[in-house]
Amino acid sequence: MLTFNEFFKSGDIVNLSEQAVYDEIKAFIDLQEVEFCQCDKCLFDIACVVLNAIPSLYSSSVVDRNYPSADFSVEYEHLRKLAKEEIPGAIARVKTRLHH
Numbered sequence: 001m002l003t004f005n006e007f008f009k010s011g012d013i014v015n016l017s018e019q020a021v022y023d024e025i026k027a028f029i030d031l032q033e034v035e036f037c038q039c040d041k042c043l044f045d046i047a048c049v050v051l052n053a054i055p056s057l058y059s060s061s062v063v064d065r066n067y068p069s070a071d072f073s074v075e076y077e078h079l080r081k082l083a084k085e086e087i088p089g090a091i092a093r094v095k096t097r098l099h100h
């Protein structure tokens with residue numbers, strides 16, 4: 001049995017929205033349709049704005065992540081769609097207050 005601190009630091013809790021957002025930002029960059037700063041700080045800011053705008057999808061199971069059920073896959077694809085929709089607005093927002 002782990003202590004509470006050990007449990008918390010063991011870190012097998014993953015927010016799959018983060019992966020969905022990273023994947024969609026990568027896809028958006030590859031399209032090269034919009035010019036925007038792609039430095040680390042701006043990309044992190046954009047990722048945070050998008051993550052704050054979409055629901056989280058937490059998973060505590062490596063098995064679920066590697067062998068997702070149909071429901072889980074549908075939920076993940078829905079998140080990717082939401083992330084994709086939020087990216088242009090997030091880029092516009094980050095452009096107005098650059099941190100780099």
Ligand SMILES: [Zn+2]
Pocket residue numbers: 037038039040041042043098100
């Ligand atoms: Zn930048």
